[in-house]
Amino acid sequence: MTKIASVVFLCAGLVGNGVAASEPIIIVVSPDDPMSDIKTTELREIFGGDRTHWTGGERVTPINIRQGLPERAAFDQIVLGMSSDKVKNYWVDRKIRGKPGSPKEAASVLLLQRVVGSTKGAIGYVRR
DSSP: OOEEEEEEEOOSSOOBTTBOTTSOEEEEEOTTOOOOOOOHHHHHHHHTTSOOBOTTSOBOEEEEEOTTSHHHHHHIIIIIOOOHHHHHHHHHHHHHTTOOOOOEEESSHHHHHHHHHHSTTEEEEEEO
């Protein structure tokens, strides 16, 4: 089971890969996580590799949906402000510079929900 954080993203028009503005992206966290509200800037830091711990000191584990799924394209554009191709280049650049790598990827939304639901400190996203 996962817990829904009180964050929902809506944006104007199509984001890409057929994700429409009427389809919000919802942030989910592990049920043990005390976090109930998160800002876009915090998500950008977490999923961009610049933040590795929650405010209370617990390690945060971001889980992405695999590249190519509409939820991933929407999340990359809305939260990271980059297209999927730019996100790939971003992680290559970080690796070259010796910085931490990209978040783990789940092959499906169902797998993401299972992993987040069973991993302390995990955070992910789903389409409503």
